[in-house]
Amino acid sequence: MTGATRSLLPSFTPTGYVPLPPSYTLQARLDYILHTLVVNETISYQNATGQTLSDLVLAVEPNLWAGCFNLDSLTVDGQDVIILLNSDRLDVQPATPLVPDQVAYLQLRYSLDLPAADSHHIFGYNNLQVNLVDWFPSIVPYSGGWLLHPPANVGEHLVYDPANFDVTVTFTDPALSVAVAASAPVALAGGIWHYVLSNARTFVFSASTGYQSSLTTTNGVILTSYYFTNDKTPGQAVLGVVSKAITTFASLFGMTPRRSLSIVESPFYDGLEYDGLFFLSRDFYKEDDGTVLNDLVDIAVHETAHQWWFGSVGNDQALEPWLDEALATYSESLFYEKNYPDVTAWWAFRVDAYTPAGWVDTNIYHGGDFRTYANAVYLRGAQFLQALRGQVGDEVFFAFLKDYATQMAGKRATADDFFRILRQRTPVDITDIQHHFFQRIH
Numbered sequence: 001m002t003g004a005t006r007s008l009l010p011s012f013t014p015t016g017y018v019p020l021p022p023s024y025t026l027q028a029r030l031d032y033i034l035h036t037l038v039v040n041e042t043i044s045y046q047n048a049t050g051q052t053l054s055d056l057v058l059a060v061e062p063n064l065w066a067g068c069f070n071l072d073s074l075t076v077d078g079q080d081v082i083i084l085l086n087s088d089r090l091d092v093q094p095a096t097p098l099v100p101d102q103v104a105y106l107q108l109r110y111s112l113d114l115p116a117a118d119s120h121h122i123f124g125y126n127n128l129q130v131n132l133v134d135w136f137p138s139i140v141p142y143s144g145g146w147l148l149h150p151p152a153n154v155g156e157h158l159v160y161d162p163a164n165f166d167v168t169v170t171f172t173d174p175a176l177s178v179a180v181a182a183s184a185p186v187a188l189a190g191g192i193w194h195y196v197l198s199n200a201r202t203f204v205f206s207a208s209t210g211y212q213s214s215l216t217t218t219n220g221v222i223l224t225s226y227y228f229t230n231d232k233t234p235g236q237a238v239l240g241v242v243s244k245a246i247t248t249f250a251s252l253f254g255m256t257p258r259r260s261l262s263i264v265e266s267p268f269y270d271g272l273e274y275d276g277l278f279f280l281s282r283d284f285y286k287e288d289d290g291t292v293l294n295d296l297v298d299i300a301v302h303e304t305a306h307q308w309w310f311g312s313v314g315n316d317q318a319l320e321p322w323l324d325e326a327l328a329t330y331s332e333s334l335f336y337e338k339n340y341p342d343v344t345a346w347w348a349f350r351v352d353a354y355t356p357a358g359w360v361d362t363n364i365y366h367g368g369d370f371r372t373y374a375n376a377v378y379l380r381g382a383q384f385l386q387a388l389r390g391q392v393g394d395e396v397f398f399a400f401l402k403d404y405a406t407q408m409a410g411k412r413a414t415a416d417d418f419f420r421i422l423r424q425r426t427p428v429d430i431t432d433i434q435h436h437f438f439q440r441i442h
């Protein structure tokens with residue numbers, strides 16, 4: 001259906017009517033040597049809020065770096081608009097407000113002067129790679145208001161609803177021998193990397209002249225591991241780990257909606273998940289000793305679990321980070337339990353060693369430093385899920401996890417959804433556990 005036709009629809013919607021997800025067409029030209037990116041972006045956005053919108057709000061993460069984001073032009077339906085750019089918030093006021101169901105076409109031209117990444121920021125360039133994460137302006141979700149939280153010192157602040165992506169990447173110097181890791185499988189022809197990704201939270205890519213790669217397929221998902229010279233052994237080992245994790249989680253939670261997953265080594269201090277791609281710290285590769293219980297294996301499993309708890313089942317990462325982080329952490333324990341029943345030290349290695357304290361439902365603004373935050377949200381979160389499992393029993397617990405993953409796939413889950421779906425499965429009273437782990441009882 002065309003945008004023009006859609007805009008004539010009445011504001012009420014018939015039962016079963018599904019609005020179009022936002023659609024992004026991104027044409028990006030990367031100068032790998034100078035670390036600049038020139039982008040043509042088109043967004044097709046249907047107003048599915050049920051309200052007339054006098055403005056649209058986009059998250060522009062590159063603008064958090066001084067001098068990085070340079071906007072050349074922005075139009076809505078071909079018309080100039082009033083814009084206000086403050087920090088990472090871009091307010092766009094179309095010439096006429098968007099009525100319910102109307103489709104607007106935003107066209108943006110801009111360039112990025114990429115920052116030097118450090119061990120705590122993955123965006124930008126380092127001496128090994130160029131990482132494009134949260135690199136394009138994107139319309140933020142709307143829930144009675146625009147959902148754009150400020151950054152914090154810990155955790156992730158962005159909230160993503162599913163969108164469709166059509167991305168082409170080209171390089172200023174076509175003679176450069178560069179490999180690209182991305183959120184989706186590539187169609188490469190004539191120096192153009194073309195990607196199509198549907199119903200994804202975001203699209204990221206990482207380019208390097210130093211990547212080596214290994215590939216396998218598991219449960220219909222193409223896995224590619226990108227690593228650097230001298231890291232072939234851990235780079236290939238991680239492929240086997242992720243393959244096993246996908247098999248385990250597909251059986252426990254249901255199939256991953258992604259056709260591919262890229263695993264990317266990076267001089268970053270930790271692992272970091274995106275849809276269809278995650279980064280793993282170079283330190284983990286260097287410290288890998290071939291054992292089963294180490295950071296390379298454990299964090300690779302954690303980031304793989306985020307393909308379900310973040311990629312498929314979304315959440316407000318700023319205000320309810322436990323919904324993805326507690327589940328991703330507990331999924332690590334399930335990985336060991338199902339694949340290595342003799343390796344029983346996971347709880348000691350990952351959780352007990354930190355004697356975790358704090359409320360599971362801590363948000364990223366009240367988390368303190370990373371250790372305190374992770375202890376509360378990730379580790380107490382894992383303890384909560386283990387306690388919940390003990391209270392309701394294995395059969396109910398695993399049926400609930402699958403149910404929650406299925407019912408909330410492609411949506412943004414809240415704590416209310418979590419406990420509502422749990423109560424559909426069992427009448428068992430869990431008030432004691434809730435009081436023990438949560439500030440707010442749902």
Ligand SMILES: [Zn+2]
Binds near residue numbers: 302324325328
């Ligand atoms: Zn995580």
